[in-house]
Amino acid sequence: MKIRLSLLVRFMAVIGAVLLVTMLVFVIVNVRLQREITLENSLHDADYLSEAILRSTYYQMLTDDREMLYKMIEEVGAMDGIRRIRLFNKDGVVTFSTDKAELGTVLGLSAEGCSFCHVETGPPLSFATTAARGRTFVDDRGETFLGVTKPIYNEPSCYTGSCHYHPPDRELNGILDVQLSLQSRLHQVDVFRNYFIVLTCVLLVLLFLALLLLTKRFIITPVQALLEHQRRLSLGDLDAQAQISASDELGELAQGANEMTRHLRQSQEEIRRWAATLENKVEQRTRQIREMQGSLARSERLAALGKLVAGIAHEINNPLTGILMFSSMAAETPELDPQVREDLQTITRETQRCAGIVRGLLDFGRESIPQKNFCNINGVVDKALALVEHQALFQDIVIYRNYCEELPELEVDPNQLEQVFVNMFINAAQAMSQGGTLTIDTWEEADEVLIRICDSGSGIPQDILERIFDPFFTTKEDQGTGLGLSVSYGIVENHGGRIEVRSTEGEGTCFTISLPKEYQS
Missing domain, CATH: 3.30.450.20 (PAS domain)
Structure with missing residues (x-):
């Protein structure tokens, strides 16, 4: 308040001093000019009177009638x-x-x-x-x-x-x-001077009051509004508005202050939103980092394990071939005891199963380079379904296809992706031994094409959900080698994509495969 009053007082003091000096000079100059004009007029009047006296007494002077001359002058002097x-x-x-x-x-x-x-x-x-x-x-x-x-x-x-x-x-x-x-005339000058001084004082007071009111209305009040706006901003009130409706420079200044306040409010709201979502973003980023670390560790384990099992598989494959060949030949001997023949058949069957496991190990350990060409992912899914949907596993399963018909063609290896989809479909069918539904969705998001395969089976327990892509890990008691999902994971990764899984025990499992629209290996 002190600053506002001092601004008004100083401004009005300067204006008042200027007006006072101006009016004082104006009064002095006008009074002096009036006095000079009065004296000059009086001088001309006196000269005119002298001339009138001389002319009126001219005849008396010519006739030397001094008595009449002096009497006429005395009559005039009595005025x-x-x-x-x-x-x-x-x-x-x-x-x-x-x-x-x-x-x-x-x-x-x-x-x-x-x-x-x-x-x-x-x-x-x-x-x-x-x-x-x-x-x-x-x-x-x-x-x-x-x-x-x-x-x-x-x-x-x-x-x-x-x-x-x-x-x-x-x-x-x-x-x-x-x-x-000159008494009466100078008295008139004094009257004029006093009247002029009074009039000047009245005008000075009126001008001072007018300037005071106008200054307060058009300058002090807007400045006070701006100061109040600034005070509210300093207290953190970003809803404050400088209420100045003038269309002059102060009005533009108020509009600029309101615009600045609006930007500050938007910035603070944005900061508040970022602060509110920061924890979620950190948690999300931490989860992504953890998934990336898990993916990297899994890739390293797969690479190391692939080299190991490839060597072991080569060593086991030769003895298994001999066992399978000799057990098959021995089982075909006519005079062989039936019990022995049945045992040899069991050996042949188990040997064939071991050979299948070895082939899986060889496929797992062999680094397969994708043979890419452009194709529609919907067609690859349909080919994979055609290979398995007529098997007994799919007898009581209803298949729903929800394809996006406007998907762009992807540069992929269709045979490898077909192997991935077949593996996914068989796993889904095995999880729905009593029947259910298999839903396949395809769509695109940003720079990716996504394929989601959902079943209504028994689901996967949460405590083992993170291990399903590990080699040799399986949830099937007497079936599988635990290599299917690991191989599928490697194929998708070689295409620059990723596999995500979401499962609820007792309700079903969803696998989502994401493939980039443009990927350069």
Whole structure:
């Protein structure tokens, strides 16, 4: 509040000082000008009166009727505002005056009525302007008077008259001096001055009040609104709005402040949203890292195990071939005891099973390079289904195909992916021994094509869900080698894709295979 008041006080103090000085100068100049005009008008009036006196007494001067001349001058001198009228000759002797006390007195060259012509050096002037012939003076009572001297020249009508005794070579016959009181006129100047001062003070007060109100309305109030807006922002209130409807610079400043507040509010909301989802993002990223680490570890285990089992499988394959060949030949001997033949058949059957396991080990350990070409993934899925859907395992299973018909063609190895889908379908059918539904969905998202295979079987327990892609791990008691999903995982990975599994025990399992639209190995 102190800052706001000091701004208003300082601003109004400067404006008030400027107005006061301006008005003061204006009053002084106008009063001085009015005084000069009044004096100039009074001078012209006095000169005009002198001329009127001379003209009205011209005949008396020609006839040397001094009695009538003096009486007429006395009548004029009795008028209000005239101090005195006097006549004196070129030697300064007062020959007539309405003030009888100065009759016969001699005026010096420096007297007020003589000094305008009698300069300090040189002869006296024969002519002087009206302004030079006028003078103002103050008497003993402090009253101001204006005196005007009027020369009476020796005209031809004067020195040719029978009554006059002035010789023709005389230039000046005498001086008429008229003194007027300036009291009433200067009083009018004082009245004008006082009126002007009062009017100026009133105008100054009105201007000051108007400036105060306008400044407070158009400057101080908007500035206070901006300061209040800033205070609310400093307290964290980002819903604050500077309520200024003006269309001037302060209005634009308020609009800019409101726009800045809106951006700050949006930024804070965005930060709040990021903070709210940060934990979820961290958890999601941690889970992704854990899955990547598990995938990397699984790939390393598969690679190491593949080399191991390939060597073991080669070593086992030769003895198994001999056992299978000799047991088959021995079982075909006619004279062989039936019991022995049955035992040999059992040996042959188990040997064939071991040979199948060895072939699986060889396939697992052999690094297969995909033979890629462009094909539609829906067609690959249909081919895989055609290989298995007529088997006894699928007798009580209903198959639903939900294909996206606008999938782009992918550059893949269709035989390897067909092997993956067959393996998935057989695993799903084995999980639905009492029948169920097999649902296959295909769609695209961003840069991927996704295939989801869901069954309504028994599901996979959560404690072993993360191990199903490990080699030789199986949930089947007497079936399988535990290599199917491991091989499928490797094939999808070689195509730049990934396999995700979601399962609920007792409700079913869903495998989702993601393949990139463009993958460069």
